Amino acid sequence: MTETGNGTVLEMRGISKFFPGVKALDDVSLTLKQGEVLALIGENGAGKSTLMKVLGGVYQPDSGSILVDGLPCDIESVQKATALGIAFVHQELNLSDNLDVAANVFLGREPRNRDFLKLVDRKKINADTQVLLDKIELDCAPTEIVGNLSLGNQQMIEIAKALSINAKILIMDEPTSSLCVRESEQLFKVIKDLRNHGISVIYISHRMGEVVDLADRVIALRDGRNSGFLAKAEISAMSMIKLMVGRDVEKFYHKDHEATDIPVFECKDFIVPEHPGNPVNLVVRRGEILVMAGLVGAGRTELAHALFGITKALGGEVLVEGTRYSIDDPKDAIAAGIALVPEDRKQCGLVIEQSIERNITLAGLDACQKMKLIDFGKVRTIASRMAGALDVRMSGIEQAVENLSGGNQQKVVLAKWLSMGPRVLVLDEPTRGIDVVAKEEIYRLIEKLAAEGVAMLVISSEMQEVLGIADRIVVMHEGAISGELQKAEFSEEAVMKLAMGCN
């Protein structure tokens, strides 16, 4: 690690970052040469984003040092990173689509007229923007409204914005995730062009093909540690997957349920509105935990929403215990015995300011009424019983849910649905943002419900979780089921391959 010689623009040495209870980065090092594209790869949760946030000044490392152009730097803020020539192009666009291109590129740094009104110097801002647009060969006027541009071109504007601060180091986090093939190719051309002009790019991507095509070097992270480097000649999909996987999978539970052959939940040629070209077929059998794996954004949440009637499926059918149900609304799903524990607990799962009791009984209130008047005794009994059964740590059922920890909040969501006795339970990232102890409790609960005969469909992006709790795994890639794995075929590598869409 002493190659601070010619051409090294950035060196991160022994970076560690702790969050309470978690080691997000553990002694990670990285070097970046001038005019190279360095691909940063790793599974969901491997620490890629945390490392880049350290570099971008969002997080402060707990130990380690950062050298820019051979000089040690303390990047204590995003402004400092910008001043050092480090620019970040985020996965989501951060543009004001009601403003024009020039206004977006120079937002907050507009050139002003020299008179006393200090109005924006329209001539200069447009001329400066034009120079940047020429540099990335983007054919649009500085006065074009950003909202009128294609997503690909909006991505280009983000790059122009990065260049406008004279960035030497450009960090790109999955820039192609929302682009079509043609737009991606244009982007690659620009990236290669920037490289030829001596700008260094750190490129985060899950798409193996892109990395092979683009990267000069690959650095892989696994569980917050360096897991290896690849030189240009060594880069291939297989070699990258090898670096990303290879962890021992812990057993999360003692299996005491037995999967049967009896299908409880089936969807046939089910068409999710977001991915109309990919009909989905699924079967979950009695006593079985089916885990749906895939990369973030593979279309699993959209599928769950369509199955639950939040969005309306464009076609196909849903069968629960052999009976066909048409699901146009969450009400229909609930009537069919389907429950959804959504990914976004705070936005979709809970009315967080309200009490535990109100949250647990919200979906099942219709069963606790006489002439639409609430049977308060019954409501309290159900809430207390469910909260007790799931061991929600609370001061009482009148406590507001917002005062509970993440794990206990999730238990309240689960209590709400279990109080209705569902036949099919869809859990979307059920342990996201939850501490280890609560995670364990939720795994045990999933196990118990499967043993009781509830069909369990668990969506998870955490490899340990996927391999640890599944009886069978289906993997989704860009809206389509890319494969299915039986217990004997389980391996991190197999899941990764399917998730990346390489067969």
Add this chain to the structure above:
Amino acid sequence: MKKYIGIASILLGIIVFTTILDPQFFSPYNIMNLFRWTGLFGILSIGVGFVIMTGGIDLSVGSIVGFLGALSVNLLVTRSWSIPAVIVFTIVFSMAIGLVQGLLVTKVKIQSFVVTLTGLFIYRGLSRFFTNDVTQGLGNDFAGLKFLVKGTFPADFFPNDSAPQFLKDWSLPMPFMIMLVIAIGLSVFLNRSIYGRYILALGRNEKAARFSGIDTDRMIVITYIISATCAGIGGFLFALDLNSVQPSTAGNMYELYAIAGCVVGGISLRGGVGNIAGVIIGVAIVRVLYNAINIVGIPNTLEYVVIGLVILIGVGADEVRKNYGIKKRMMRIRAEIKTPAAGRIA
């Protein structure tokens, strides 16, 4: 009960303060008038309160008061409809107005501010058109019907005027009694029916309510129907009380008084909270303040300033207190989120 102590003591404070400055404030006549106006405006505020609880707003209330006030008097006097027919018509017609507004908000997805603002213009215009902009008066007829606003309880329910003088002085005017009946009915709806829980849940977090299988659109439409119906009933009673309706001005700005009553009464414009007793106290504060300004001798021209300032200070103090609580909570939640989420950051 705790939540009423703040506003109830403000109300009491204004009453005591004004009585000390001028004991005439506490005369039976003045107090009875205050109850009457609190009743009339209370009906409007309670209705609007339901829309506000869902996170919406209803600006059409004042125009509905004018429109249905003018229309009902016109039907009674000019078109000689029977009294029951007019009452049924008023209620059904205002329900229909609420239904249309609710559907525009939920199905066409126009913002409630815009839907009810256009309603404010349209109903005002319609009331002028249908009456040729001529003042609709009841004259000296309909004494029986006017008992709904002029009568008192329990004094006027004694046979042959046999109530003792004390009761005659301190009885509650009928509009206040009508408001109480509406308030009790809607309190049961809000606090004891499953729909009340649905409305408060969706007002806080519509998405979570929908993810729990609640027909959120239907619940929202119901609140617009409640608001418009209360406004229609209120319009009819205001017409009886004032004995005549000026189509171009009757009910002007009443929507703002109604909203002010809710806001003072503790209904957050962010939705999800509401209690009807608070709204009644809130309305009473606005009415008493209005009355106190005249009695204490503050120039009439300053009355809006005083009302505005008192509402601002009252609600402002409440928000400052709440924001402090939220800030503390956010800090705790942030500390919690950092812990477990970190392991997942990709």
